[in-house]
Amino acid sequence: MSMVNVVDLICIGRGRVENLLEKIFNKKNVRGKEMLKINNIKMPVKHNENDLKNVVCKLYKINKNEIKSFEIAGQAIDARKKNNVVFVYAVNIELENKKKFENIKNIKKFEKQIYSISKIENFSENEKIKRPVVVGSGPAGIFAGLVMAEAGLKPIIIEQGKNVDERKKDVYNFFKTRKLNKYSNVQFGEGGAGTFSDGKLNTNTNNFRMQKIYDELILAGAEKKISYMSKPHIGTDKLIGIMKNIRKKIESLGGEYRFCTKLTKINYENNKLKEIEVEDLENEKKYTVSTNIAVLAIGHSARETFYMLNEQKVQMERKIFSVGVRIEHKQSMINRAQYGKFADKLPSAEYKLNVKTSNGRGVYTFCMCPGGVVVPSASEENRLVVNGMSYSKRNLENANSAILVNVFPDDFEGNSVLAGIEFQRKLEEKAFILGGSDYKAPVQLFGDFLNNKVSKKLGNVKPSYLADYKFADLNQIFPEYINSSLKEGITLMDKKIKGFANYDAILTGVESRSSSPVKIPRNEKFFANIEGIMPCGEGAGYAGGIMSAAVDGVKCAEFVVEYFKDLMSK
Structure with a gap:
């Protein structure tokens, strides 16, 4: 039974629907690997990973030869006692014999989750089916585009700003000369506002999709420690290259980026999206893109777009x-x-x-x-x-x-x-x-x-x-x-x-730009009041930072994949 059909059978509140769908996607998109997690391992300020492994083996009388794999799962600094600051770790360990370590304090058996998305084979456009569009290339847009590309949907990602290399030049020129490029700056362009920040990956959410985000960032050049630090960050100098590498991966999977391309209008019939109108800002040329879905990952500063959506009768609310x-x-x-x-x-x-x-x-x-x-x-x-x-x-x-x-x-x-x-x-x-x-x-x-x-x-x-x-x-x-x-x-x-x-x-x-001043409500299929318009990420009011925006992008992509599966089955 498809996700859409499940939704149609449920007559309960939107929040409960989303919780149920979370479980469905969790079951469908996660593979497991059984391991043991050991918590609350305290280490002095000066130490290395080998020291940590030795302490774990000593504390729990583990023979190193029994260890099949060993990885850090969490790291924090406990500075509550200023005269005795320590690092506190959690580790994931895979052993030959797990049973003898069960029911021991601070050790839990768990299944490590590995994210995957089912692929739509032989996706191609026709009169009924058009490629999905992602509007915006911040964290939400990038990860929505990546997951769609991995599923075979060949998304088109439009961005009113420039690619990250050209954007970097404009940003530092503004710092130096105070000459503003209104479409290529700290807010707009590849990578979104977070690219020129601290690159914080903090979030209050505990979502199984987070590991997918960490894994992709590490593959693209981030340090492995971001996946286990209690307060991970990347830094703006590293983010620039990482954004470019993720773009290359999306393109290798059939996705397409169109920079300096601004969404100017949405056209719909019978309350269903038909096409979007865009402007090529470099060539001052307007054209339309036919599509079934436009994921609006527009960011909290997309003020002109908010006004256009309001004129087009897309429902919004103050927040x-x-x-x-x-x-x-x-x-x-x-x-x-x-x-x-x-x-x-x-x-x-x-x-x-x-x-x-x-x-x-x-x-x-x-x-x-x-x-x-x-x-x-x-x-x-x-x-x-x-x-x-x-x-x-x-x-x-x-x-x-x-x-x-x-x-x-x-x-x-x-x-x-x-x-x-x-x-x-x-x-x-x-x-x-x-x-x-x-x-x-x-x-x-x-x-x-x-x-x-x-x-x-x-x-x-x-x-x-x-x-x-x-x-x-x-x-x-x-x-x-x-x-x-x-x-x-x-x-x-x-x-x-x-x-x-x-x-x-x-x-x-x-x-004044810590978060969006509006929210674009979405229904149980993740659409706004117009079918095919999918609000996403921080600008739409569903995230508050790089990590939560990226997670929402992945979540939206899953709904897009299910929508196209249902569309292609008819």
Whole structure:
């Protein structure tokens, strides 16, 4: 029985349907390998993998000759005791005789999951069946395209930005000259916004598809450790090559990329997608692409596309998102606060903080970049946006993070579903003017922000923003409820990391693109209110970062595969 038929037989809520379908796909797309997992193995700061293996064998009286395979499954740093910081591991081990190690504390028998997708043989276009299209080549679009290509569907991936090599030139030219290319920048282009970030792979989800993402990233050039680190990251310098390698794999499987190609319209009949209209931005040429499915992996900054979809009667709804600033400290201070006497012996420290302020707003850190820089991230003229970026070594002087305040649909003026976008735009316009109207960033010492005065000189922290800066009063950007939330929130965070609310900490505005301000609802077949339009990833409101967006891309691809199987069987 096909997935579509199963859905048609179930008359229950959408959330429960998705849970059931998750189990169906899990059963269909996962192969197993029986292993033992050993948890809670503590190691000193200085050690190597061979030391770890020796400790495991000693603790559980395992003869090395019994081991068929041994791999690290998890690694974290336990810094709760500053005088005794340790690494904590989990390992997967395959043994000749597993039975004698069953029912022992910290050892569990499990089946290691290996993802696969069933292939559609001899897929070809005809009057009824057209190649699927993926709109956007961020994490969601790339992994939707990859899984579809592996299934034999030969997807067309359109991207209004440039390929990653050309995009890199445009991005660094903007950093240097402050000349913006509105279609090729930190937000738009191959790899999506995450390509010029820290490359974090953190996620709160625990989805069997995650291993597929890790495996593909490693095959494309990422280090193997991303699959087991508690807080994995890649770094922008490595991501550029990785994105290119995944593209080559998709193309080798019959997929097709079309860069500098912008979605301008969707055409449908009887509430079913018929074709999309696109514009070749380089040649200023418009044309149509016939397709059964368009996966909208458009990202959180695709504002022109959101407006077009709204005009085309694609249903959308407002959602909660967040805005705020970037805060910078010396990385050495963060290291000492997190690791104590081990500060110089461990990788650059991270943090993740959240507090609730007296006005009821949540304030939290987001996309913390150890040893990184603050980068210009605008995608619209005369509007200024900042983000954080780290290279793989994370060895620069400052730590930076977004400090964000929750904003709610009721905070926006008017009834438009796109009111959140206009709210963001107003903040970005104010930041642009305060910075000098040339993409310099407005900056302020935290102590001066508290006192509502423009900073006159820097303290011990120097701004890392890559396109120059100007002193300004960031209080002028935000409504009072956001200003008061930021002030109280940062002060409360000082109780968790001593020195966080230091007078000299640098604030840079404005961080407004942490997530999408809209959600595009999808039904039990993963379509929007128009059959064939499949919202996907962060821009559609179903993810919040590289990893969760990539997982949603894989999930959407599975629905596309099942849709085409059903279509071809009729």
